[in-house]
Amino acid sequence: MNLTDVTLREGDQMPGRSFTADEKIESAHALDDLGIPYIQPGFPVTGEKDQRVVSELAGTTDADIVALARALESDIDVALDTDADVVEIFVSASDKHLEHLLGMSRAEMLSMLGEAVDYIRAHDRPAHVTLADAFRTNHDQLCEIIATVPDAEFISLADSVGVRTPATVRQYLERLDGYINFDRLGVHFHDDMGCATANALTAYYAGVGKVDASIAGLGERAGNSALEEVIVACSIEHGDNLGIDSSKLVPICRSVLDTLGEEYGQSKAVLGAAIAEHESGIHTAAMLSDPATLESFDPELFGGQRRLVFGKPTGESSARHLLQRAGIDPDAETVTAYLDALAAKGPLDLEEALLLAEREHGE
Structure with a gap:
């Protein structure tokens, strides 16, 4: 066609x-x-x-x-x-x-x-x-x-x-x-x-x-x-x-x-940034594990960009994923401290959240 x-x-x-x-x-x-x-x-x-x-x-x-x-x-x-x-x-x-x-x-x-x-x-x-x-x-x-x-x-x-x-x-x-x-x-x-x-x-x-x-x-x-x-x-x-x-x-x-000079909404299908942005604690945990869990398509296939946001809504599961990705043992005490840091410093994108983990909890 x-x-x-x-x-x-x-x-x-x-x-x-x-x-x-x-x-x-x-x-x-x-x-x-x-x-x-x-x-x-x-x-x-x-x-x-x-x-x-x-x-x-x-x-x-x-x-x-x-x-x-x-x-x-x-x-x-x-x-x-x-x-x-x-x-x-x-x-x-x-x-x-x-x-x-x-x-x-x-x-x-x-x-x-x-x-x-x-x-x-x-x-x-x-x-x-x-x-x-x-x-x-x-x-x-x-x-x-x-x-x-x-x-x-x-x-x-x-x-x-x-x-x-x-x-x-x-x-x-x-x-x-x-x-x-x-x-x-x-x-x-x-x-x-x-x-x-x-x-x-x-x-x-x-x-x-x-x-x-x-x-x-x-x-x-x-x-x-x-x-x-x-x-x-x-x-x-x-x-x-x-x-x-x-x-x-x-x-x-x-x-x-x-x-x-034409505007489009952040939630506009395909074009809006919000369609590939995730902040909910449950959602970011799933996205860190497998992005296809909550996305109909990988935005990068069409020149878009996924954005994961971490801050006060971030949950324990997401915090553990982030700490593990940063090479840090996600024990209970570290997870709690990291969640406090995210709440204080957020919202942060994925790269910023990983840098925070390394800065706050890396050896």
């Missing part, structure tokens, strides 16, 4: 955000270093900033740079002028969106879509298609749209309002089996009901060829499928790192968020 990173385009559309061209370009190069196959940094017709971003990135990355466009020749011309590797067009698929967003009939949309893909292909550029609100579009209508664009490299189904759950995503995809080669099928999820990453993983299990995702789920409203969560889940459960350099995942995702 391929990943398209949409952090720079989706994140820039959030209310109150306006990433600079330089921020987007720096972030895209970091994502390229991670090994993301497709990066969608902007929507060129929206203005000079995104035109510059796509133009300056095109031809400088291993990733294919994707320019977003509506299914209009005027939009496509601007995207083509940036020399983007791929032009991705989007149209509304559902009756609700056709009526209230585009104000056109289904026949008009199909004609516009087919002509747009042909236009891109005539300019020797790959065409990707995203079908907005596809997961609220009935099966026969989806099949009709898919049949209209046989030359599109990817056709992505978008859950534009985040209304689907893994069960309904699976049902939608199962019904499309036989109507499209799943290697050409993509998905794009929003997180309004908290299901975007789970939905992306459901699509992965179904065998889709491409998933859109963004770092920390950045995107409009509740955001999108979280890039780092999708990568870690596939890597841990299936041994599939999706072609990504796993060892760089956490530091690069954090650096991109820093570049963009």
Whole structure:
């Protein structure tokens, strides 16, 4: 499965955000270093900033740079002028969106879509298609749209309002089996009901060829499928790192968020420092014995770092482990004295706690 990173385009559309061209370009190069196959940094017709971003990135990355466009020749011309590797067009698929967003009939949309893909292909550029609100579009209508664009490299189904759950995503995809080669099928999820990453993983299990995702789920409203969560889940459960350099995942995702001025919580899955921090006496004792006891994955696999904290909550078992690791006999008197020292000097990390043991109780 391929990943398209949409952090720079989706994140820039959030209310109150306006990433600079330089921020987007720096972030895209970091994502390229991670090994993301497709990066969608902007929507060129929206203005000079995104035109510059796509133009300056095109031809400088291993990733294919994707320019977003509506299914209009005027939009496509601007995207083509940036020399983007791929032009991705989007149209509304559902009756609700056709009526209230585009104000056109289904026949008009199909004609516009087919002509747009042909236009891109005539300019020797790959065409990707995203079908907005596809997961609220009935099966026969989806099949009709898919049949209209046989030359599109990817056709992505978008859950534009985040209304689907893994069960309904699976049902939608199962019904499309036989109507499209799943290697050409993509998905794009929003997180309004908290299901975007789970939905992306459901699509992965179904065998889709491409998933859109963004770092920390950045995107409009509740955001999108979280890039780092999708990568870690596939890597841990299936041994599939999706072609990504796993060892760089956490530091690069954090650096991109820093570049963009975006914050993330310390308890944020995968990225937050707190997910690999342990202080409870029972927990630290187990972690000193076998870290897998209380961790779903070794954070160092993805460039993160485990942090054990010792101080007042530290229990006797942890104290004994620490003293033994420092080469000190953990008799009852020494353990009690060491616990008093930890309570007075803590909180300490593992290295500091070992130094304290050597200083207080070493020969």
